[in-house]
Amino acid sequence: MAEDGRSALPIIYCGVCTFPPEYCEFGGTLQKCKTWLNVEHPDLYDKLYSEDALAKATEGLSLEKQEKVEREIQKLQAKEANRAEKELKKKLSSKVVVKRVERSKRKHVIAVSGVEVFGIDPKKLAKTFASKFATGASVTKNLEGKDEIVIQGDVGDEVEEYVSDLLEEKGLDGVKVERTEDKPKKKSQG
Amino acid sequence: MFKKFSAKDDIHSRTNVKSSVQRGLKLKLIEQFPKLENVIDEIIPKKGQLVVIKCTDKLSLYAMDNEVLFYQHFDDPFVPSLKLIHKFADCFPSVTVDRGAIKFILSGANIMCPGLTSKGAALPDENLPAGTVVAILAEGKETALAVGKLIMDTDEIKKVNKGIGIEVGTHLGDGLWSLEVE
Numbered sequence: 334m335a336e337d338g339r340s341a342l343p344i345i346y347c348g349v350c351t352f353p354p355e356y357c358e359f360g361g362t363l364q365k366c367k368t369w370l371n372v373e374h375p376d377l378y379d380k381l382y383s384e385d386a387l388a389k390a391t392e393g394l395s396l397e398k399q400e401k402v403e404r405e406i407q408k409l410q411a412k413e414a415n416r417a418e419k420e421l422k423k424k425l426s427s428k429v430v431v432k433r434v435e436r437s438k439r440k441h442v443i444a445v446s447g448v449e450v451f452g453i454d455p456k457k458l459a460k461t462f463a464s465k466f467a468t469g470a471s472v473t474k475n476l477e478g479k480d481e482i483v484i485q486g487d488v489g490d491e492v493e494e495y496v497s498d499l500l501e502e503k504g505l506d507g508v509k510v511e512r513t514e515d516k517p518k519k520k521s522q523g
Numbered sequence: 524m525f526k527k528f529s530a531k532d533d534i535h536s537r538t539n540v541k542s543s544v545q546r547g548l549k550l551k552l553i554e555q556f557p558k559l560e561n562v563i564d565e566i567i568p569k570k571g572q573l574v575v576i577k578c579t580d581k582l583s584l585y586a587m588d589n590e591v592l593f594y595q596h597f598d599d600p601f602v603p604s605l606k607l608i609h610k611f612a613d614c615f616p617s618v619t620v621d622r623g624a625i626k627f628i629l630s631g632a633n634i635m636c637p638g639l640t641s642k643g644a645a646l647p648d649e650n651l652p653a654g655t656v657v658a659i660l661a662e663g664k665e666t667a668l669a670v671g672k673l674i675m676d677t678d679e680i681k682k683v684n685k686g687i688g689i690e691v692g693t694h695l696g697d698g699l700w701s702l703e704v705e
Contacts, residue, residue: 344609344666352695353609353666359629360696405626 345374355381358406361413424450428509429496433489435516443489444515445482446475451500451508455480458499466491524582524596524691526631528698533579540573540585548573548585552593555600555656558614566592566607576704589704594693600656600672602692605700608658608667617658617667618677618689619645625661628669629696634659634689636680650678659689669694 346353349369350360354377357366371378429451432444448455455472459482463470468486475481484492493510500508540548549567553560567573567587576584576591585593585601593601608615620628624638639646643662651657653676659669671689673680680688693699 350696351700353664355664355666356625356629356668356695359625 345377348373359409361409363406363410425508428511429500430511430513431489431493431496432513432515433487436485440485441487443484443487443492444475445484445492445496446479448482448496449480451503453499453503455482458482459484462488462492462495465495525693525698525700525702528578528702530702530704534576535579536577538575538577540575545573552601556603556614559611562611562614566611584699586704591699591702591704594699600654602656602670602672603658605667605670605693605695608670612658612667615658616647616651616655617660618647619643619660619662622662625668628659628691628694631691631694631697633674633687633691634671636675636684636686636688639680639688640684646677646681650676652676653679656692657689659691659694 344353347357347360347366347369349366350357350362352360354366354370354374357363357370360366367378367382370381427447427450429445429447432446434442434444436442445458448458459470459472462468462482462484466484466486466488468484468488470482470484472480472482489512493512497508497510500510545567549563553563559566571587573592574586576586578584581597583595584591585595590606591604592607593603595601603615618639620634620638621641621643623643624634628634638644651673653673655673657671657673658667659671660666661668669691670693671691674687674690675683
């Protein structure tokens with residue numbers, strides 16, 4: 334029958350920047366992209382980055398334009414590297430707060446906040462807590478407008494353990510998990 | 524259009540498409556892109572379940588198996604997603620832009636006529652009327668980098684060579700590209 338329009342090469346996307354490999358230079362992570370491509374698809378690497386391929390691509394541009402293009406690519410990469418660094422620093426400096434709140438005299442709930450910075454989906458985590466501790470867990474917005482996971486019952490210790498394990502798995506074991514108590518209810522007399 | 528698009532905030536609902544509506548959609552797609560006729564059953568198989576995702580601003584995304592195939596703003600013509608164009612490059616009309624424009628397109632700019640008429644660029648020989656959805660390729664690259672709608676006929680672009688030629692709908696790396704549909 335007629336062709337299905339598929340080119341001979343199945344479409345491969347770079348593992349680092351998710352673009353097609355020929356656009357990696359615009360993604361800001363060119364070095365990592367190149368290493369990835371060299372490992373995964375050496376034939377494509379040769380095709381794109383070999384000596385003559387580079388020569389052909391730049392032959393249309395005059396010498397100064399070539400240098401300008403080089404400088405711009407370097408600037409982009411530096412920007413991306415800075416951004417990645419800042420994000421990492423932010424991640425390391427933020428902490429997960431496990432707060433114990435009193436609901437009534439004998440009952441407490443645990444409020445876990447600050448999980449999203451680490452790329453953890455609060456809804457999924459809430460579901461895991463609910464099944465793990467056989468109790469209710471939900472995601473609400475706290476006073477600061479951030480998402481908070483509220484777990485019924487006094488399970489603070491287990492939560493702390495679980496969260497630190499989870500973070501370790503992700504490779505972020507420098508992070509602190511802070512325990513606090515909240516006693517907002519004070520019946521003033523007189 | 525998808526510069527700021529996050530799955531959490533902008534998606535309102537997700538519903539299955541009725542098979543009668545699905546059939547109608549396929550016919551409309553073939554009408555818009557005649558070359559799709561041979562492959563439409565590969566893209567949207569008869570037994571496949573098409574899902575329509577409604578988003579802010581009267582925007583609907585049509586997806587199948589967690590991959591967005593087309594999108595539609597109001598009742599405008601359908602726009603194929605970049606990933607679909609990568610798979611079936613021959614089915615969609617395309618234009619080529621100058622290498623220098625790539626950087627700007629990837630940050631969401633529209634395409635000016637000079638970018639389509641300069642040395643590295645290419646426009647099809649036969650006229651494409653304004654309003655046609657085209658794939659945007661780049662000088663020296665094999666895969667499309669963006670999808671857009673023609674603001675002027677290609678003949679007009681060649682003649683006048685001033686002003687916006689193509690309005691870019693989606694490009695590599697924008698909100699739609701990075702969208703993860705559950």
